[in-house]
Amino acid sequence: MNWGMATLLDKELKRQVTVDGVDYTVAVDPQGIRLTGKGKRRPEVELRWRDLLSGEAAMAVALNASLSASRVAASPPATDSSPGRTSKRAPKKRAR
16 A cells, blocks of 8 residues: 555545534535535635635635624623613513
8 A cells, every 4th residue: 555645636525523512514625625504505614725825815814803803892892781780671560
């Protein structure tokens, strides 16, 4: 057996992976890699080999990280869980 040769990726290969308790399907094919939520049709992450090699993928990851960090900083503070606040709902009517 020749241990130095890798198998040519000529068709799609699918595997299941669980990340933080959520199941995903990972599909690897000659064009790239896709990560799709289990039971979903649209990939959540799609990465082409060409983009990975050119550095485009790293730029996209950095851009997405900076955008989500700015969204978190710009979001208003949650006031519903503040201590001492009462509910704005009307009181329940008593059953007769």
